[in-house]
Amino acid sequence: MTIISSAPAPVLELRGISKAFTGVQALNAVSLNLYPGEVHTLMGQNGAGKSTLIKVLTGVYTPDAGQIVLAGQSIQPQSTLDAQNHGISTVYQEVNLCPNLSVAENIFIGRYPRKLGRIDWSGMAKQATELLERMQIRIDVTLPLAHYPLAIQQMVAISRSLLVSAKVLILDEPTSSLDEKEVDLLFSVLRGLREQGMAILFVTHFLDQTYAISDRITVMRNGEREGEYLAADLSRVELVNKMVGAPAAANTGAPSAGAATQSGVDRAAAAGEGRFKAFLRAVGLGRKGALTPMDLEIREGELLGLAGLLGSGRTEAARLLFGADKADSGTITIDGKEQTFATPRDAIAAGIGFCSEDRKLEGAVLDLSVRENLILALQARSGMMRAIPLKRQQQLAEEYVKALGIKTASIETPIGSLSGGNQQKVLLARWLVTDPKLLILDEPTRGIDVRAKQEIMDYVSALCKKGMSILFISSELPEVLRVSDRIVVMRDRKAGGEYPRGALDETTVLHVIAAGDQHV
């Protein structure tokens, strides 16, 4: 962080960028300076304008006003490729590479090295290996990209920017799908790039990560730049305060430590005394290559947390419970009756709902309206021939838009034009209208801002109090520990242990995950 004090000329300057959509001012005269050899974090709630700013910078949108100055020259990127040619590379949350091509091909795509008019495959593999080694990654570059975990795929995406000798690297929420180890790996790569003088613009929702890597922080709120700070000068309390734009004394370490938690304690006590009846009991539930047979009991009105790292079997267990994948062993008993779930339809009929972790691929039907997305599961359950009257659909949609505070121009707006947090709320509402007895939430708060996160979790806690069972899956340990009545820790595709509320703290969970303290 000594680099900052020397304060060289910024490599990239955004001056007074404005952009409006259908009367909504997404960006209002936003300025931003990126300095070489610095990690600059862009923070802000959903809808603050971060994504729009990135899209202006990478040529996806043309700004209505303002200037982009790169190394002293004004540029107007027309497309991502154009931006790349100017030396601005972007790595998105969802890696957009070709999974079926090899790692080397992905790195060199569009600029294959040639020899005597033909593609120089061996030279390409050699260069790709070297490029990745510069980032301390040693893998076989001739294997298909899909062979490697998401973190490596992201490194591959980053290495592409090294190849085009980018001056500016933009990372748009790169850590959302990574587990902690992978985040560490990513950060060490970023630090390496910083040493080499790269200017890095980093967008994230995670406070911890912000402080782990940033030299400088720009906070955005409601399409405006709230301010630019040195990370060292800005405390967490202040940062959250600036993001939400409200006095945020209670909003820092453990948000929502109020009423919900208190009632949670009571419920946990009740659960301990066995006052809760089992709603669902799975015995020996498993699937080859996905989940080692495990037992699981979910009680009525209970919030059961599934903790564990990415790939620990959390999602796999949820998918088996919902019939999204077919179990090849074990039984599921609901209210004393044995059930087989061949499809999600069967599970829905038994009163189960499932919010997938992959909002875009498995949740939202992007071109359809908020209303249509919201009633889809209910309509599917009542059947094709019994169409829900339009009036009733509108009524339901309006009701939930209001109850969950969904920010949308109208209920007929396509869901794709909503921000991530609001899309997530619509998908939550999709299941709530079916009035499920058990709702499985797989990473319901991933990639959405602090406030939406808190709103969703508060709402879920309230539902639980009314008797709905919740299976809550999240990578964020503090969140799981805070809201759950009972916690099952998963590791290596099997259950690692079951704990009542209060019996665990973060260190113990990490210990269970690492050492495998099995007693189930």
Place this chain on the structure above:
Amino acid sequence: MYSPAARAAGAPTKSSLPMFVQHPLFRPLAALAILLLIDLIMIPGFFHLEIKDGHLYGSLIDIANRAAPLILAAIGMTLVIATRGIDISVGATVAISGTVAAMLIGGTMVMNNGTPEYVANTPMWMALAAAMGAALLCGAWNGALVAGLGLQPIVATLILMVAGRGLAQLLTDGQIITVYYQPFFFFGSGYLFGLPFSLFIVAAVFIVTALLLRKTALGLFIQSVGINPVAARLAGLKTASLIFFVYVFCAACAGVAGLMITSNIKSADANNAGLLLELDAILAVTLGGTSLAGGKFSLAGSVIGALIIQTLTYTIYSLGLPPEVNMVVKSVVVFVICVSQSAEFKTMWRRAFPGARGGKTQ
């Protein structure tokens, strides 16, 4: 680069245009209007209608009548395309249904006391039922391959496209079967209330389909499956049954079209009946503004698309252009319309002419 966000961002630029221009049916309707305008100027008496023997005659009626089988095929194709599918076996299904009907009816002329009488080999209703049954079987075959076995739609329906016409030819021994049974001709060339009967069939199929889509959740389900099949399944939709259904429906439409064509030419021509009808149907759907990527669709658009194609053919012939020109002109028109609908082109247009918003070809 397609992204919903970018599309949403593109929308506001259009908001400065009048409402009707933004309507999805504006482009196909405008294209049809331009064609009709050319006809008005170039072909004398194009819009002239007259009543002869209680029947309405005129170019417009003729176009609508000839477009009837294509409209039927396009209606069925619309639903298939909306689920991200495609059915290139429509022509083969037309041949099969037509051949079955013609073979079963056949018909002979019997002289009874000096007056000719027509006798069908099989009662007509049975023949029609058998023909439709054969068409439904074709659809079930396609549906099973796509929804059950997960074959790619174009490959799955290619099988029937090749085999179906062969099957029809086997049935007829490669001969053209002529039908001599007056009542059967009513489908293709009969008149009701002064209008061709085929128009009533088309109207009935269109209305029933539209009602099915509106009054049940079928429309919503088909769009959901077309836009995001994974999400649709997780929301509890019977995606496989839906996909199966649209292929059966498409084949049923083709079956009716087959009866119409056979009735019209008074014979079953297994080689040529409905030849390449699937391609015209796909074209009609595209012209109507439904994306081949699936999802949002417009039934009315497909009907207009079919009318555009038929009007174009009629215009070319009426202008006395040699038939060889037909294909070329058709392809140029199709090219212009399709290009004007492409998102890339709209962006290019907006960049080239920042003043002219919306990217409409002038």
